[in-house]
Amino acid sequence: MITGFLFRALDKKAIWVALALLAVALLVPLSNALLPVSHPLHVPTHIMALVGKYLCYAMLALALDLVWGYCGILSLGHGAFFALGGYAMGMYLMRQIGTRGVYGNPILPDFMVFLNWKELPWFWYGFDMFWFAMLMVLFVPGLLAFVFGWFAFRSRVNGVYLSIITQALTYALLLAFFRNEMGFGGNNGLTDFKDILGFSVQAQATRGALFAATAIGLALAFVICSGIVNSRYGKVLVSVRDAESRTRFIGYRVEHIKLFAFVVSAMIAGVAGALYVPQVGIINPGEFAPANSIEVVIWTAVGGRGTLVGPIIGAIAVNFGKSYFTAAFPEFWLFALGALFVATTLFLPKGIVGLVSSGFARLRTNREADRVEETLQPGTEAAE
Numbered sequence: 001m002i003t004g005f006l007f008r009a010l011d012k013k014a015i016w017v018a019l020a021l022l023a024v025a026l027l028v029p030l031s032n033a034l035l036p037v038s039h040p041l042h043v044p045t046h047i048m049a050l051v052g053k054y055l056c057y058a059m060l061a062l063a064l065d066l067v068w069g070y071c072g073i074l075s076l077g078h079g080a081f082f083a084l085g086g087y088a089m090g091m092y093l094m095r096q097i098g099t100r101g102v103y104g105n106p107i108l109p110d111f112m113v114f115l116n117w118k119e120l121p122w123f124w125y126g127f128d129m130f131w132f133a134m135l136m137v138l139f140v141p142g143l144l145a146f147v148f149g150w151f152a153f154r155s156r157v158n159g160v161y162l163s164i165i166t167q168a169l170t171y172a173l174l175l176a177f178f179r180n181e182m183g184f185g186g187n188n189g190l191t192d193f194k195d196i197l198g199f200s201v202q203a204q205a206t207r208g209a210l211f212a213a214t215a216i217g218l219a220l221a222f223v224i225c226s227g228i229v230n231s232r233y234g235k236v237l238v239s240v241r242d243a244e245s246r247t248r249f250i251g252y253r254v255e256h257i258k259l260f261a262f263v264v265s266a267m268i269a270g271v272a273g274a275l276y277v278p279q280v281g282i283i284n285p286g287e288f289a290p291a292n293s294i295e296v297v298i299w300t301a302v303g304g305r306g307t308l309v310g311p312i313i314g315a316i317a318v319n320f321g322k323s324y325f326t327a328a329f330p331e332f333w334l335f336a337l338g339a340l341f342v343a344t345t346l347f348l349p350k351g352i353v354g355l356v357s358s359g360f361a362r363l364r365t366n367r368e369a370d371r372v373e374e375t376l377q378p379g380t381e382a383a384e
């Protein structure tokens with residue numbers, strides 16, 4: 001069964017994208033570590049960290065595309081799953097600080113000492129172990145998606161109503177994590193990380209390893225999503241998107257089909273958040289902001305939803321533009337982002353990938369038409 005799934009996953013597109021990401025995972029850290037700073041192919045550490053952040057965003061956009069592009073579930077709360085995965089990683093990193101914190105407490109993080117916490121809360125237990133933290137990176141977003149999806153899909157909540165509920169979910173988590181009593185650092189969040197797996201987070205080699213892990217994680221996520229959408233289940237998933245009532249009437253349990261995709265998508269988003277935190281050095285409640293989830297929708301739409309490759313391109317391209325415009329024209333960035341989304345909706349409904357694909361399709365059609373016309377010209381062997 002697993003072999004068959006992997007065989008379906010390894011179509012030509014998945015192979016090339018995965019190989020390209022693996023090449024990036026290998027070449028960029030090697031260029032950063034081995035080439036001198038003066039070399040034209042040297043990748044500076046800050047650029048590597050910035051691109052690593054973009055790859056985390058690309059994984060998040062890919063997770064959204066699985067449910068929006070192929071199942072028709074427009075989630076405006078995927079930033080919540082991303083943030084929960086990030087908090088799970090942040091809790092592990094905070095437990096690694098130990099006595100090197102400002103207050104030197106070997107058990108309690110600095111913010112708990114500052115707030116006069118007497119003992120570590122029960123939900124922080126186990127986060128001193130990497131394997132447990134990685135399990136929570138998958139389990140917590142997956143559990144939240146399962147519980148939310150179970151009630152929402154069984155109640156047949158669809159369309160704009162489901163989108164509003166997902167946005168309300170992430171806003172509720174934003175308000176909850178802002179509270180100091182929750183035990184997650186309140187407004188300041190979790191920061192001042194020191195080590196990961198015994199290696200300094202700020203070391204050049206560690207930054208390269210984190211970048212490579214992010215690129216490999218994105219490649220694996222792409223292969224998993226490709227395997228899902230190219231399987232028989234993927235065909236049913238698309239039928240739910242295009243004709244949910246008809247799919248239900250012919251005997252499929254639509255709520256189960258949606259739920260599986262929603263949980264897998266949430267877990268991928270959680271992994272993206274976990275890879276994001278050690279590279280940026282902080283996680284705070286701002287990651288739950290509904291505006292962040294809306295940006296993910298824009299990345300997916302710009303790249304081309306329902307294509308898998310499109311969200312990756314859209315996330316990298318839009319965030320590259322954001323980095324440039326927020327530095328050059330900070331007061332106009334939000335207007336530019338809104339205009340980009342409107343323009344994409346009106347003129348590029350299939351996104352960048354859809355535009356390129358249609359262009360290649362027209363080119364092939366024209367070439368075939370020219371070839372047929374040549375064969376029908378007088379004096380040719382076909383005409384004779």
